[in-house]
Amino acid sequence: MTEWWRGGVIYQVYPRSFQDSNGDGIGDLPGIIDRLDHIASLGVDCIWLSPITMSPQADMGYDVSDYMQVDPLFGSLRDFDVLMDRAHALGLKVIMDQVVSHTSDQHPWFAESSVSHDNARADWYVWADAKPDGSPPNNWLSVFGGSAWEWHTARKQYYLHNFLTSQPDLNFHNPAVQDAVIEVMRFWLDRGLDGFRLDTVNYYFHDAQLRSNPPLKSLKGKAVTNPYDMQSHKYSKSQPENIAWLRKLRALLDQYPGATSVGEVGDDERGVELMAQYTSGSDMLHMCYSFDFLGPKFTAKHFRSKVESFFSAGETGWPCWSFSNHDVIRHMTRWAPHSASPADLSRQAAALVLTLKGSAGLYQGEELGLPEADILYEELTDPRGIRFWPGDKGRDGCRTPIPWQHGMTHAGFTTGTPWLPVKHAAAALSVEVQNADPDSTLNYYRKFLAWRKTHPALVTGDITFFNTAEPVLAYRRSAGNKDVICVFNLSAEPLTVKLSKVELTLEPVSNNATLDGATLTLGPNGFAILPAPAGEGKVSYKQS
The missing domain is CATH 3.20.20.80 (Glycosidases)
Known part of the structure; x- marks a missing residue:
């Protein structure tokens, strides 16, 4: 496959x-x-x-x-x-x-590149001249703090490093x-x-x-x-x-x-x-x-x-x-x-x-x-x-x-x-x-x-979200006629959710959830996984 x-x-x-x-x-x-x-x-x-x-x-x-x-x-x-x-x-x-x-500044590519302006790998990293006042070429910053430019004495230029100074950036141009x-x-x-x-x-x-x-x-x-x-x-x-x-x-x-x-x-x-x-x-x-x-x-x-x-x-x-x-x-x-x-x-x-x-x-x-x-x-x-x-x-x-x-x-x-x-x-x-x-x-x-693995809808099926208010997240995964409805209570407080009157059952992987007819009760961080016929099973929301 x-x-x-x-x-x-x-x-x-x-x-x-x-x-x-x-x-x-x-x-x-x-x-x-x-x-x-x-x-x-x-x-x-x-x-x-x-x-x-x-x-x-x-x-x-x-x-x-x-x-x-x-x-x-x-x-x-x-x-x-x-x-x-x-x-x-x-x-x-x-x-x-x-x-x-x-790369690391200890990579052989950088060791060669940093020696001079005219070696075989001179342009393999991002080198740039200093501004007239000696400052870096621009204002780019490093993820790990400070300027993204480091002065190199041998080249008499700055090199770019988006991360540590010991991590010079390769020149993909x-x-x-x-x-x-x-x-x-x-x-x-x-x-x-x-x-x-x-x-x-x-x-x-x-x-x-x-x-x-x-x-x-x-x-x-x-x-x-x-x-x-x-x-x-x-x-x-x-x-x-x-x-x-x-x-x-x-x-x-x-x-x-x-x-x-x-x-x-x-x-x-x-x-x-x-x-x-x-x-x-x-x-x-x-x-x-x-x-x-x-x-x-x-x-x-x-x-x-x-x-x-x-x-x-x-x-x-x-x-x-x-x-x-x-x-x-x-x-x-x-x-x-x-x-x-x-x-x-x-x-x-x-x-x-x-x-x-x-x-x-x-x-x-x-x-x-x-x-x-x-x-x-x-x-x-x-x-x-x-x-x-x-x-x-x-x-x-x-x-x-x-x-x-x-x-x-x-x-x-x-x-x-x-x-x-x-x-x-x-x-x-x-x-x-x-x-x-x-x-x-x-x-x-x-x-x-x-x-x-037994539900293809969860592997490659489409997703459609229901219009629910916080803290409820609900959606349908669809593949052919084997849909799955997923309803989550994203809070530490219990609540109830009203489903349509279509007959639904809880899958055993549900947690902190009970279903009584069309009333779904979700405990703290509870969620329900429910198989449903294609296109059926509406979700509305009401907190208990």
């Missing part, structure tokens, strides 16, 4: 924190291999591996120094091949992070750079990889004229911790030239039947718009996701508006929705103010992300209901957190190791000292404990994913 990804479920593995096999405190490929049965038991379709290639680890692997070698921290190319074979034998696809908007990136991707596809998660997919191109960004028109009452959030990034990213490049990338992937791509769109102003643009037609990316569902907003209006906005651009594009990943506070903590029970919130989040139209991304530990870990300043490793503490505590809190065994040292993650601590709140939610409890969050995920 070449479109296995459409409506599929992708499980993100953060290798550093999944399973350590050699006691150095850092997760690795052999550790992932040892735990593949756990991933397969969930019923997901694919694994996404966060960066495993050679890197000085200034940004935990998102600063690549050799695209074609596995970093010894994680193992070897042989370990990668074993992982691929084992995953495929278990029916799992594997994609990996491809971080090509920038140079066709030679594009060709080199294509060969990197071909290397992994030839080893049997099933595709790529494309990091910062809208950052590849910059404005060739280096025009300064305008200020953001409105901060909408947002308290700014990082000045980066005060600019409208009109010229430093999301440029029109990206379209032709993405088509070139898709042409490569089309040479490998079944290979897929999912792009990360980091743009607060145009996230859903770019998602739709980058996936439209059959010659662009297969999927994209933005940060729209990775923030604190938890309202019916928000979820509905983003999904409808995406599909209003046409039916050819395809999203991959997710609620948590390695860059944001875990949703169990972000959305806790809207819940009275972590167990109910975890089930509701699972049901919601797995019933929206699109593919779904699950982040490791999500199936356990893990909250954000409370990381102390002295425990930080994330450069963003170190820079902006305490207004922004960084990303370490969502990256702590998976708790496998309750009562074991470091919850069974390592026999050494873990690179980030395993906190007590996480250890109490271990895989071992939840495996033994039929009513656990883990077993609910397994139950829901198995049930979802």
